[in-house]
Amino acid sequence: xxxxxxxxxxxxxxxxxxxxxxxxxxxxxxxxxxxxxxxxxxxxxxxxxxxxxxxxxxxxxxxxxxxxxxxxxxxxxxxxxxxxxxxxxxxxxxxxxxxxxxxxxxxxxxxxxxxxxxxxxxxxxxxxxxxxxxxxxxxxxxxxxxxxxxxxxxxxxxxxxxxxxxxxxxxxxxxxxxxxxxxxxxxxxxxxxxxxxxxxxxxxxxxxxxxxxxxxxxxxxxxxxxxxxxxxxxxxxxxxxxxxxxxxxxxxxxxxxxxxxxxxxxxxxxxxxxxxxxxxxxxxxxxxxxxxxxxxxxxxxxxxxxxxxxxxxxxxxxxxxxxxxxxxxxxxxxxxxxxxxxxxxxxxxxxxxxxxxxxxxxxxxxxxxxxxxxxxxxxxxxxxxxxxxxxxxxxxxxxxxxxxxxxxxxxxxxxxxxxxxxxxxxxxxxxxxxxxxxxxxxxxxxxxxxxxxxxxxxxxxxxxxxxxxxxxxxxxx
Amino acid sequence: xxxxxxxxxxxxxxxxxxxxxxxxxxxxxxxxxxxxxxxxxxxxxxxxxxxxxxxxxxxxxxxxxxxxxxxxxxxxxxxxxxxxxxxxxxxxxxxxxxxxxxxxxxxxxxxxxxxxxxxxxxxxxxxxxxxxxxxxxxxxxxxxxxxxxxxxxxxxxxxxxxxxxxxxxxxxxxxxxxxxxxxxxxxxxxxxxxxxxxxxxxxxxxxxxxxxxxxxxxxxxxxxxxxxxxxxxxxxxxxxxxxxxxxxxxxxxxxxxxxxxxx
Numbered sequence: 212x213x214x215x216x217x218x219x220x221x222x223x224x225x226x227x228x229x230x231x232x233x234x235x236x237x238x239x240x241x242x243x244x245x246x247x248x249x250x251x252x253x254x255x256x257x258x259x260x261x262x263x264x265x266x267x268x269x270x271x272x273x274x275x276x277x278x279x280x281x282x283x284x285x286x287x288x289x290x291x292x293x294x295x296x297x298x299x300x301x302x303x304x305x306x307x308x309x310x311x312x313x314x315x316x317x318x319x320x321x322x323x324x325x326x327x328x329x330x331x332x333x334x335x336x337x338x339x340x341x342x343x344x345x346x347x348x349x350x351x352x353x354x355x356x357x358x359x360x361x362x363x364x365x366x367x368x369x370x371x372x373x374x375x376x377x378x379x380x381x382x383x384x385x386x387x388x389x390x391x392x393x394x395x396x397x398x399x400x401x402x403x404x405x406x407x408x409x410x411x412x413x414x415x416x417x418x419x420x421x422x423x424x425x426x427x428x429x430x431x432x433x434x435x436x437x438x439x440x441x442x443x444x445x446x447x448x449x450x451x452x453x454x455x456x457x458x459x460x461x462x463x464x465x466x467x468x469x470x471x472x473x474x475x476x477x478x479x480x481x482x483x484x485x486x487x488x489x490x491x492x493x494x495x496x497x498x499x500x501x502x503x504x505x506x507x508x509x510x511x512x513x514x515x516x517x518x519x520x521x522x523x524x525x526x527x528x529x530x531x532x533x534x535x536x537x538x539x540x541x542x543x544x545x546x547x548x549x550x551x552x553x554x555x556x557x558x559x560x561x562x563x564x565x566x567x568x569x570x571x572x573x574x575x576x577x578x579x580x581x582x583x584x585x586x587x588x589x590x591x592x593x594x595x596x597x598x599x600x601x602x603x604x605x606x607x608x609x610x611x612x613x614x615x616x617x618x619x620x621x622x623x624x625x626x627x628x629x630x631x632x633x634x635x636x637x638x639x640x641x642x643x644x645x646x647x648x649x650x651x652x653x654x655x656x657x658x659x660x661x662x663x664x665x666x667x668x669x670x671x672x673x674x675x676x677x678x679x680x681x682x683x684x685x686x687x688x
Numbered sequence: 689x690x691x692x693x694x695x696x697x698x699x700x701x702x703x704x705x706x707x708x709x710x711x712x713x714x715x716x717x718x719x720x721x722x723x724x725x726x727x728x729x730x731x732x733x734x735x736x737x738x739x740x741x742x743x744x745x746x747x748x749x750x751x752x753x754x755x756x757x758x759x760x761x762x763x764x765x766x767x768x769x770x771x772x773x774x775x776x777x778x779x780x781x782x783x784x785x786x787x788x789x790x791x792x793x794x795x796x797x798x799x800x801x802x803x804x805x806x807x808x809x810x811x812x813x814x815x816x817x818x819x820x821x822x823x824x825x826x827x828x829x830x831x832x833x834x835x836x837x838x839x840x841x842x843x844x845x846x847x848x849x850x851x852x853x854x855x856x857x858x859x860x861x862x863x864x865x866x867x868x869x870x871x872x873x874x875x876x877x878x879x880x881x882x883x884x885x886x887x888x889x890x891x892x893x894x895x896x897x898x899x900x901x902x903x904x905x906x907x908x909x910x911x912x913x914x915x916x917x918x919x920x921x922x923x924x925x926x927x928x929x930x931x932x933x934x935x936x937x938x939x940x941x942x943x944x945x946x947x948x949x950x951x
Contacts, residue, residue: 219909220934226905227923227931230898234924241892242921243778246816249888254809257847262839415783499727500806500834505861 270500274375278498283379290372291398292465294363299436302355309354310610313347336541337534340607345533345583348608349525352582356433357518360402365513369504373398378498387476388483390419393426397475400430401468404647405521407432408654418489422479424651425664428643429475431468434581435638439464441585442638445618446631463635471639474671524646528579532645536576536587540594540606548605554595564673565633565680569595569624574637578645581638586610589617592624629683633676640672706870708739709758709765716758716767718877721794723787723818724802725811726773729830731755732860733802734770737870761870764877769796775810777817789929792821792915793938797877799825800869805835805842805857815851819885820918825853826872833859852884887917898924910939 276282321343325335367373373395381391392414400407404427411423431439440460448460483489539550547555554568561567573587586608592598594605598620611617621630642648642665652661720737724730734740738757755770771790772783791799799822803811808829819825829844848855854872858865875881889896902920906913913919919939922930933939 220937223902223905223909223934224923224931227902227920227926230902231924231926234895234898241895246813246888249886250809250812250816253812253847253850256850257843258808259841259843260839261841 273501274498277372277375278378283375287376287379290367291401294360294367295401295436297363298356298360298433299440301359305355305358306351309351310347313351314344318344318347333541336537336606341533341535341537342530343533344608345529345536345579346526348583348586349529349580350522352437353434353525353580354518354522357403357521358514360433361406361513361517362510364399364402365509365517366504366506369502369509371499371501374498383476384479387480388489389422389426389476389479390414390416393419393423393479396423396427397430397472400427400432402433403517403521404428404430404432404643405524405650406517408647408650411654416489418483418487421655421660422482422487424654425482425660425667426475426478428647428664428668429471429478429639431471431639432581434644436464438581438585438638439467439635441614441617442631442634444614445621446626446628449618450628467635467639474640478667478671521646524649525580525644528645528649529583532576532579532583536590536608537606539572539576540590548594550591551595554591563680564637564676565629565683566637566676567625567630570630570634570637574641578642580644580646583608584638585617589620592620596624598623629680629687632683633679636676636679637672640668640675642666642669706867707760708737709760715765717764718766718797718873719794720766720768720873720877721791721796721799722768722770722802723791723799723814724773724828724830725775725804725807725814728773728802728804728811729860730773730802731770733800733828733830733858733866733869734768736860736863736866737766737768759870762874764874766873766877769794774814776814777821785929788821791818793933796822797824798873800828800873801825802828802830805829805831806838806840808842816886816888819851819853820887820921821915823885823915824876824883825885826869826876827851827853827855828860828865828869829855829857830860830865832857832864833862850886852886854881854883895924913939 277286318339321339322335325339330338376398377391377394380394380397384391384393393411395413396407396410399410407427407430408424411420411427414420414423443460443463444456447463448456451459539553540548542549544552550572553572556568557571558568561571569588569591573584573591577584577587589610590606590608611620643651648661648665651664652658655661722730722734734755734757737759739759740755740757756767757770758765758767760766769790771787774784774787777784777788777791790796799818801815801818803815815825815827827847829842829847832842835842842857844855844857854876856865856869856872858869860866872881876883899917899920902923903916906916906919919930919934923934930939
């Protein structure tokens with residue numbers, strides 16, 4: 212019986228095969244045509260245009276400006292710059308408040324509490340100075356900018372502007388063999404690479420989705436903007452005449468971001484010509500009408516879906532990393548801590564790339580979040596130079612209120628203009644944070660592609676830093 | 689005046705009759721699929737029905753995975769599945785496959801087609817394709833507010849007659865038409881309203897002959913299959929997932945499943 216039905220099924224399939232050959236090639240089109248004809252007939256019968264279509268005309272006029280050949284890109288950069296300006300300047304105050312609460316107030320209380328219940332110094336060091344403090348840093352520096360950026364981004368999405376961005380960028384990405392919607396995941400990456408990687412779900416083809424995921428790290432994320440701005444202000448702005456300092460350092464940061472976009476196109480192109488070979492798939496992108504955004508709902512969903520989600524992942528990684536950071540600064544072999552051993556050992560190699568051992572170590576142990584790289588660098592610099600009277604103790608991350616104070620520490624750690632430039636390059640081109648790496652693994656389900664996305668940017672960063680350094684030494688001397 | 693009284697008496701207008709279940713969906717009586725083009729406010733309709741806050745994005749592919757929620761109305765519990773927005777069910781992007789497979793194999797009791805009233809013709813292309821695969825559907829003519837703003841008049845009654853399914857004008861953002869939609873879903877699900885969906889006939893006699901030959905074979909092998917002509921057409925086009933379903937006999941389970949729910 213089973214056998215018989217099986218045969219019947221195969222009969223149907225072979226009949227279908229035979230009939231298919233009888234039809235000739237065009238019948239698929241005739242089917243679609245008859246559906247379209249029917250749809251047109253029904254629409255003609257039931258829809259009536261009375262008067263003029265007002266809103267539609269307005270939409271068209273706005274589109275003509277936003278997607279125009281000359282104005283499209285400048286408007287896009289202006290919008291993005293505006294979103295970042297609001298994010299960076301708006302986050303300062305709440306970040307300060309959170310830092311004041313979690314780090315300046317709560318941290319000493321916890322520390323004293325630990326001492327008063329007789330906790331051994333190393334345990335309170337690991338738990339309070341290590342785990343708690345790194346979590347507090349991550350919350351204080353990550354939460355406010357994300358809570359501002361994501362709702363703004365979602366508002367642009369709701370308004371209907373983002374599809375226009377994709378429309379503008381489509382050509383560039385298609386030439387790179389990637390999907391036009393990669394423009395969206397890239398812009399999302401400017402807020403947070405982990406969110407950008409998740410957003411790559413909007414891309415259908417696995418090949419193009421992988422390209423979008425691998426290259427998302429080239430979008431300078433929220434965690435790296437403050438580093439860029441700080442280092443540019445100290446070293447690049449500092450090297451320019453005072454009246455130009457602001458413009459020059461801002462220009463340098465924008466330059467790094469644009470370099471990131473450029474590299475993301477180059478790498479997409481390279482991938483689509485090599486391991487991820489294939490044609491860019493065509494897709495129809497509808498430009499939806501502009502609609503008033505639903506503000507409350509936008510706030511709710513962007514906070515829950517994106518901000519809290521990403522923050523939670525970051526905290527999960529920050530706790531163990533904080534413990535490691537404290538341990539490497541406090542566990543001693545002989546006269547020196549593990550951190551110092553490592554820094555001295557790596558220093559000669561790092562110099563080759565125009566960086567230093569502190570930077571290398573900071574990028575390794577501050578992997579949970581780019582936000583804690585600078586505090587870690589400061590802590591390690593003070594530790595390795597044996598500076599007295601700065602910071603809050605061995606293995607305790609800190610940041611200074613004054614830029615001049617930060618500059619002093621870095622300069623006494625041997626930093627030069629070249630170190631600053633290289634740090635900015637390396638901050639753009641290094642492995643994604645652990646939150647993003649984990650997200651990439653979750654999304655691709657592949658160890659191989661997770662490794663590629665992690666290692667490719669480091670290799671590129673080292674190469675670019677190396678050539679910058681060698682060139683610099685030849686030209687500047 | 690009497691009209692108003694009618695409204696007050698009608699269960700549709702008593703909001704307390706609608707209980708949004710969110711994601712609590714154990715023991716459901718009916719499964720409702722939400723399909724439609726991108727940017728038609730499908731997710732807004734979904735949120736209105738279920739009380740969930742699915743993110744409503746503004747570009748195709750936003751509803752990436754299937755979103756599910758539930759509501760209860762008049763003793764019955766409904767599970768709502770928000771399918772990804774697509775322009776057609778013919779070609780083979782992931783979105784289109786997810787949507788099509790759910791309508792075909794997920795056996796929803798009602799498929800709500802959310803259409804953009806300001807772009808009716810294009811939206812009807814998808815609606816007609818959906819009506820090829822399912823017998824029970826409701827057209828939610830959404831974004832009527834934008835249509836009015838653009839001075840478009842749509843004859844919903846005539847449209848309903850043409851399509852053979854209930855047509856509910858709505859503006860989901862303002863919650864306009866949602867009670868009527870819920871009532872129409874109930875009528876179709878319970879069988880109080882019997883849909884007579886329009887099936888598009890191809891112009892080619894040769895093709896029609898091939899389809900009916902194949903459909904006859906299918907009917908013999910898979911008795912009770914509700915969308916014979918469509919399956920036949922897909923086989924003719926060499927649709928791999930349908931070919932697999934025939935080969936493995938999954939299509940048979942589909943037909944018996946449909947029989948048991950409609951019985």
